[in-house]
Amino acid sequence: SQQGEEDPQALSIQEGENATMNCSYKTSINNLQWYRQNSGRGLVHLILIRSNEREKHSGRLRVTLDTSKKSSSLLITASRAADTASYFCATDYGNNRLAFGKGNQVVVIP
Protein backbone atom coordinates (compact mmCIF):
# COMPACT_ATOMS: atom_id res chain seq x y z
CA SER A 1 0.00 0.00 0.00
CA GLN A 2 1.10 3.60 -0.45
CA GLN A 3 2.18 5.18 2.76
CA GLY A 4 4.37 8.00 4.00
CA GLU A 5 7.56 7.11 5.78
CA GLU A 6 9.23 9.46 8.22
CA ASP A 7 12.94 9.65 8.89
CA PRO A 8 14.48 9.74 11.51
CA GLN A 9 12.35 7.75 13.89
CA ALA A 10 13.49 9.29 17.19
CA LEU A 11 14.97 12.67 17.96
CA SER A 12 16.19 14.09 21.24
CA ILE A 13 17.06 17.80 21.36
CA GLN A 14 17.64 20.59 23.84
CA GLU A 15 14.98 23.20 24.37
CA GLY A 16 15.51 26.08 21.97
CA GLU A 17 17.02 23.94 19.23
CA ASN A 18 15.32 23.21 15.93
CA ALA A 19 13.92 19.79 15.04
CA THR A 20 13.59 18.53 11.49
CA MET A 21 11.70 15.47 10.33
CA ASN A 22 11.37 14.07 6.84
CA CYS A 23 8.70 12.07 5.10
CA SER A 24 8.67 10.36 1.72
CA TYR A 25 5.85 8.88 -0.29
CA LYS A 26 5.45 6.79 -3.38
CA THR A 27 2.91 8.21 -5.84
CA SER A 28 1.16 11.49 -6.65
CA ILE A 29 -0.79 13.06 -3.83
CA ASN A 30 -3.56 15.59 -3.33
CA ASN A 31 -1.96 16.87 -0.17
CA LEU A 32 0.29 15.90 2.69
CA GLN A 33 -0.57 16.53 6.31
CA TRP A 34 1.40 16.53 9.54
CA TYR A 35 -0.11 15.46 12.85
CA ARG A 36 1.13 15.43 16.42
CA GLN A 37 0.27 12.80 19.00
CA ASN A 38 0.96 13.28 22.68
CA SER A 39 1.28 10.11 24.71
CA GLY A 40 -2.10 8.44 25.15
CA ARG A 41 -3.94 11.08 23.17
CA GLY A 42 -5.40 11.44 19.70
CA LEU A 43 -3.86 12.92 16.58
CA VAL A 44 -3.81 16.70 16.40
CA HIS A 45 -3.67 18.26 12.96
CA LEU A 46 -0.74 20.65 12.47
CA ILE A 47 -0.42 21.62 8.82
CA LEU A 48 -1.85 20.59 5.45
CA ILE A 49 0.18 21.34 2.35
CA ARG A 50 -1.39 20.91 -1.07
CA SER A 51 0.43 19.27 -3.96
CA ASN A 52 0.80 22.63 -5.75
CA GLU A 53 2.37 24.29 -2.70
CA ARG A 54 6.06 24.19 -1.85
CA GLU A 55 6.23 25.68 1.62
CA LYS A 56 3.85 26.51 4.41
CA HIS A 57 4.26 28.10 7.82
CA SER A 58 2.20 27.97 10.99
CA GLY A 59 3.72 29.66 14.03
CA ARG A 60 6.98 27.84 14.78
CA LEU A 61 6.24 25.13 12.23
CA ARG A 62 7.53 25.11 8.67
CA VAL A 63 6.58 22.43 6.18
CA THR A 64 8.10 21.95 2.75
CA LEU A 65 6.95 19.71 -0.06
CA ASP A 66 9.08 18.53 -2.96
CA THR A 67 6.83 16.65 -5.37
CA SER A 68 9.72 15.82 -7.70
CA LYS A 69 11.42 13.93 -4.86
CA LYS A 70 8.11 12.85 -3.31
CA SER A 71 9.21 14.11 0.06
CA SER A 72 8.24 16.57 2.76
CA SER A 73 9.92 17.99 5.82
CA LEU A 74 8.59 19.41 9.07
CA LEU A 75 10.74 21.92 10.92
CA ILE A 76 9.97 22.96 14.47
CA THR A 77 11.93 26.06 15.38
CA ALA A 78 12.90 27.13 18.90
CA SER A 79 11.57 23.91 20.39
CA ARG A 80 9.89 23.80 23.79
CA ALA A 81 9.42 20.98 26.26
CA ALA A 82 5.72 20.99 25.30
CA ASP A 83 6.71 19.98 21.75
CA THR A 84 7.64 16.53 23.10
CA ALA A 85 5.37 14.18 21.13
CA SER A 86 5.22 11.85 18.17
CA TYR A 87 4.87 13.49 14.77
CA PHE A 88 3.24 11.76 11.82
CA CYS A 89 2.99 12.61 8.19
CA ALA A 90 -0.09 11.45 6.32
CA THR A 91 -0.68 11.47 2.60
CA ASP A 92 -4.00 12.07 0.90
CA TYR A 93 -4.11 10.34 -2.46
CA GLY A 94 -7.60 11.63 -3.18
CA ASN A 95 -9.25 8.32 -2.29
CA ASN A 96 -10.98 9.53 0.86
CA ARG A 97 -8.43 8.07 3.24
CA LEU A 98 -5.15 9.13 4.88
CA ALA A 99 -2.04 6.94 4.73
CA PHE A 100 0.16 7.50 7.77
CA GLY A 101 3.86 7.02 8.27
CA LYS A 102 5.40 5.32 11.29
CA GLY A 103 5.97 8.56 13.14
CA ASN A 104 8.88 10.41 14.68
CA GLN A 105 9.23 10.54 18.43
CA VAL A 106 10.62 13.92 19.48
CA VAL A 107 11.88 14.55 23.00
CA VAL A 108 12.70 18.12 23.94
CA ILE A 109 14.91 18.32 27.00
CA PRO A 110 14.31 21.40 29.17
Next chain:
Amino acid sequence: EPEVTQTPSHQVTQMGQEVILRCVPISNHLYFYWYRQILGQKVEFLVSFYNNEISEKSEIFDDQFSVERPDGSNFTLKIRSTKLEDSAMYFCASTMTTPSNQPQHFGDGTRLSIL
Protein backbone atom coordinates in the same frame (compact mmCIF):
# COMPACT_ATOMS: atom_id res chain seq x y z
CA GLU B 1 -13.05 24.40 20.05
CA PRO B 2 -15.36 21.54 18.95
CA GLU B 3 -13.94 18.08 19.50
CA VAL B 4 -14.50 14.53 18.39
CA THR B 5 -15.28 12.46 21.48
CA GLN B 6 -14.87 8.71 21.83
CA THR B 7 -16.14 6.30 24.44
CA PRO B 8 -15.03 4.28 26.23
CA SER B 9 -11.40 5.29 26.59
CA HIS B 10 -10.46 1.67 27.35
CA GLN B 11 -12.43 -1.47 26.55
CA VAL B 12 -11.42 -4.94 27.69
CA THR B 13 -13.25 -7.81 26.00
CA GLN B 14 -12.98 -11.57 25.85
CA MET B 15 -12.00 -13.05 22.50
CA GLY B 16 -15.05 -13.94 20.46
CA GLN B 17 -17.24 -11.31 22.04
CA GLU B 18 -18.81 -8.42 20.19
CA VAL B 19 -17.68 -4.89 20.94
CA ILE B 20 -19.08 -1.50 19.96
CA LEU B 21 -16.88 1.56 19.95
CA ARG B 22 -18.65 4.89 20.02
CA CYS B 23 -17.79 8.27 18.56
CA VAL B 24 -19.48 11.63 18.51
CA PRO B 25 -18.07 13.58 15.55
CA ILE B 26 -18.01 17.36 15.41
CA SER B 27 -21.62 18.42 15.00
CA ASN B 28 -21.56 20.04 11.54
CA HIS B 29 -19.18 17.50 10.02
CA LEU B 30 -20.41 15.21 7.28
CA TYR B 31 -17.60 12.71 6.67
CA PHE B 32 -16.58 10.17 9.29
CA TYR B 33 -13.67 7.77 9.58
CA TRP B 34 -12.27 4.97 11.68
CA TYR B 35 -8.55 4.25 11.94
CA ARG B 36 -6.66 1.86 14.15
CA GLN B 37 -3.14 1.81 15.56
CA ILE B 38 -1.69 -1.47 16.76
CA LEU B 39 0.93 -0.86 19.44
CA GLY B 40 4.18 0.23 17.85
CA GLN B 41 2.78 0.26 14.33
CA LYS B 42 1.38 2.81 11.89
CA VAL B 43 -2.05 4.36 12.06
CA GLU B 44 -4.13 2.40 9.54
CA PHE B 45 -7.27 3.47 7.73
CA LEU B 46 -10.30 1.24 8.25
CA VAL B 47 -13.35 2.92 6.75
CA SER B 48 -14.90 6.20 5.69
CA PHE B 49 -18.60 7.02 5.86
CA TYR B 50 -20.73 9.65 4.22
CA ASN B 51 -24.46 10.12 3.71
CA ASN B 52 -25.24 6.98 5.70
CA GLU B 53 -23.11 4.67 3.68
CA ILE B 54 -19.54 3.46 3.45
CA SER B 55 -17.44 5.51 1.00
CA GLU B 56 -14.20 3.59 1.23
CA LYS B 57 -12.91 0.66 3.22
CA SER B 58 -9.54 -0.98 3.55
CA GLU B 59 -8.66 -4.64 3.30
CA ILE B 60 -8.60 -4.71 7.10
CA PHE B 61 -12.32 -3.87 7.24
CA ASP B 62 -13.66 -7.36 6.63
CA ASP B 63 -17.04 -8.90 7.41
CA GLN B 64 -16.50 -8.84 11.17
CA PHE B 65 -16.53 -5.03 11.10
CA SER B 66 -19.50 -2.75 10.57
CA VAL B 67 -20.22 0.93 11.04
CA GLU B 68 -23.42 2.75 11.75
CA ARG B 69 -24.74 6.21 12.40
CA PRO B 70 -27.73 5.25 14.55
CA ASP B 71 -28.84 8.80 15.22
CA GLY B 72 -27.84 12.36 14.38
CA SER B 73 -24.80 12.43 16.62
CA ASN B 74 -23.21 9.01 17.16
CA PHE B 75 -20.98 7.04 14.80
CA THR B 76 -20.19 3.50 15.89
CA LEU B 77 -17.75 0.76 14.95
CA LYS B 78 -18.85 -2.78 15.74
CA ILE B 79 -16.53 -5.76 15.78
CA ARG B 80 -18.67 -8.89 15.74
CA SER B 81 -16.39 -11.63 16.99
CA THR B 82 -13.21 -10.16 18.34
CA LYS B 83 -9.81 -11.72 17.83
CA LEU B 84 -6.59 -11.22 19.75
CA GLU B 85 -5.16 -9.27 16.81
CA ASP B 86 -7.97 -6.72 17.08
CA SER B 87 -6.22 -5.30 20.14
CA ALA B 88 -5.31 -1.73 19.17
CA MET B 89 -6.13 1.93 19.61
CA TYR B 90 -9.15 2.85 17.50
CA PHE B 91 -9.48 6.44 16.38
CA CYS B 92 -12.54 8.17 15.02
CA ALA B 93 -12.18 11.25 12.81
CA SER B 94 -14.43 13.64 10.94
CA THR B 95 -14.26 16.36 8.31
CA MET B 96 -16.74 19.08 7.56
CA THR B 97 -17.01 18.93 3.82
CA THR B 98 -15.68 16.86 1.00
CA PRO B 99 -12.43 15.50 2.37
CA SER B 100 -10.28 16.69 -0.49
CA ASN B 101 -7.75 19.08 1.00
CA GLN B 102 -9.43 19.09 4.39
CA PRO B 103 -7.74 18.15 7.65
CA GLN B 104 -9.30 15.34 9.61
CA HIS B 105 -10.18 15.96 13.25
CA PHE B 106 -9.42 13.01 15.50
CA GLY B 107 -10.74 11.86 18.84
CA ASP B 108 -8.50 10.63 21.65
CA GLY B 109 -9.17 7.03 20.76
CA THR B 110 -10.44 3.87 22.44
CA ARG B 111 -7.87 1.37 23.59
CA LEU B 112 -9.31 -2.09 22.85
CA SER B 113 -7.74 -5.01 24.67
CA ILE B 114 -8.81 -8.51 23.67
CA LEU B 115 -8.10 -11.25 26.22
